[in-house]
Amino acid sequence: MKISYYPGCTLKNNAKNFEDSTLCAMKQLGVEVEELSRWNCCGTVYSLATDDLMHHLAPIRNLIRVKEAGSDSVMTLCAMCYNTLKRADERIKNDPESLERINEFMYLEKTEYKGDVKVLHLLELLRDEVTFEKIAEKVKNPLKNLKVANYYGCFLVRPRGIGLPGEDVENPTIMEKFMSLLGADAVDFPYKTECCGAYQTVDKPEIVAERTNQILTSAQKQGAEVVVVSCPLCAFNLDRRQEETVQLYPEFKNMPVLYFTQLLALALGCGEEALGFDLNYIDPKPVLKEKGLI
Amino acid sequence: MRVNISRRRIKDPFVKKVEELSGQNLLACYQCGKCSAGCPAVSQMDILPNQIIRLAQLGLKEELLESKAIWVCASCMTCNTRCPKGINIAEVIEAVRLILLRKSKDHLIVKELSAEERAQVPPIALISSMRKFTS
Ligand code: SF4
Numbered sequence: 001m002k003i004s005y006y007p008g009c010t011l012k013n014n015a016k017n018f019e020d021s022t023l024c025a026m027k028q029l030g031v032e033v034e035e036l037s038r039w040n041c042c043g044t045v046y047s048l049a050t051d052d053l054m055h056h057l058a059p060i061r062n063l064i065r066v067k068e069a070g071s072d073s074v075m076t077l078c079a080m081c082y083n084t085l086k087r088a089d090e091r092i093k094n095d096p097e098s099l100e101r102i103n104e105f106m107y108l109e110k111t112e113y114k115g116d117v118k119v120l121h122l123l124e125l126l127r128d129e130v131t132f133e134k135i136a137e138k139v140k141n142p143l144k145n146l147k148v149a150n151y152y153g154c155f156l157v158r159p160r161g162i163g164l165p166g167e168d169v170e171n172p173t174i175m176e177k178f179m180s181l182l183g184a185d186a187v188d189f190p191y192k193t194e195c196c197g198a199y200q201t202v203d204k205p206e207i208v209a210e211r212t213n214q215i216l217t218s219a220q221k222q223g224a225e226v227v228v229v230s231c232p233l234c235a236f237n238l239d240r241r242q243e244e245t246v247q248l249y250p251e252f253k254n255m256p257v258l259y260f261t262q263l264l265a266l267a268l269g270c271g272e273e274a275l276g277f278d279l280n281y282i283d284p285k286p287v288l289k290e291k292g293l294i
Numbered sequence: 295m296r297v298n299i300s301r302r303r304i305k306d307p308f309v310k311k312v313e314e315l316s317g318q319n320l321l322a323c324y325q326c327g328k329c330s331a332g333c334p335a336v337s338q339m340d341i342l343p344n345q346i347i348r349l350a351q352l353g354l355k356e357e358l359l360e361s362k363a364i365w366v367c368a369s370c371m372t373c374n375t376r377c378p379k380g381i382n383i384a385e386v387i388e389a390v391r392l393i394l395l396r397k398s399k400d401h402l403i404v405k406e407l408s409a410e411e412r413a414q415v416p417p418i419a420l421i422s423s424m425r426k427f428t429s
């Protein structure tokens with residue numbers, strides 16, 4: 001099996017461990033991942049204004065690149081890229097006038113876009129194409145006794161119709177199922193789809209610290225030892241912003257936050273280089289060592 | 295808060311502009327408050343999401359344009375998925391922000407961030423905040 005892959009900007013630096021762990025895991029699962037030979041930033045957020053077609057150009061250009069790679073679907077890892085690409089596609093697919101204007105504007109492109117590329121998130125691909133059963137068979141290092149809280153945040157699940165197909169917008173469970181399959185104890189917690197503060201982190205980090213305190217404390221109350229995410233912005237806010245969180249909320253206790261693919265790669269037997277724990281702010285190694293996983 | 299409502303304000307082009315930019319019918323809102331009940335940002339807001347809709351309905355432009363809440367909203371879409379009237383509140387808030395931003399009134403002044411602050415945050419944070427808070 002082969003799949004086109006759109007990484008997005010942050011996976012090439014701060015979230016390199018998200019990419020590396022995914023690539024190693026996919027290799028173990030026999031999926032050939034082919035990064036687009038050319039791509040640009042998707043814009044990170046979907047433009048909500050009715051008249052703002054301009055900001056849909058960036059995501060649509062990437063979908064053109066997918067077609068040029070000879071593919072009709074593309075895999076994303078970052079929840080924000082997933083949301084932005086998928087919504088831009090939906091928007092112009094359902095609005096022939098916008099589609100025409102966008103194509104006219106991009107007259108220098110050799111390929112015309114027709115709303116004919118399917119945007120997939122890695123989790124969806126693992127569930128529907130690779131299948132969870134097959135992944136379970138390949139687990140070499142089951143994550144025994146590790147209590148994992150699964151944080152979805154916003155863009156993996158909302159809005160309705162764009163979030164992961166087949167998942168309840170208020171109570172998604174795909175990540176819990178996934179972690180159980182890897183041998184971990186999946187912990188449910190009430191803040192799993194509550195916003196981390198997103199881009200407020202740039203000029204109002206105190207907002208993010210408040211959320212991080214609430215979200216992680218709630219996960220800890222349910223017994224979680226680590227939290228997994230699927231978005232580099234959630235990861236930054238919940239992991240790196242623990243520094244500010246402790247300063248503002250002295251009773252707050254640090255906890256490791258990982259990409260779900262780091263645990264997947266670990267369970268499939270990938271080496272340290274692919275796991276990239278050095279990029280995690282709160283070191284996950286002590287708890288993983290304690291469980292005999294590394 | 296004391297508010298003066300008038301036909302003149304309700305008919306202000308501002309109301310139409312918000313409706314156009316957001317693609318929402320403001321009068322569909324019956325003020326149930328569900329959007330505010332689930333909003334994770336309310337503790338930081340000076341006016342709540344349902345009040346934003348109310349002020350927009352009534353054309354209370356200054357109150358809206360000067361509010362802090364429109365910059366605290368993180369477009370998390372929780373309110374949108376819960377509104378029983380199918381109103382996209384996040385789109386309405388974006389419309390109000392855009393009315394200011396399109397007058398080149400940036401909310402985030404990137405050059406005021408220290409080099410350290412800029413280097414610390416990942417591209418996804420910087421780009422999304424510039425997309426939301428600058429024109
Ligand atoms: S949830 Fe909808 S109907 Fe209720 S107050 Fe909010 S916008 Fe109005």
Ligand code: SF4
Nearest residue numbers: 333367368370371373
């Ligand atoms: S989109 Fe904005 S107003 Fe709506 S729930 Fe999220 S933060 Fe609150």
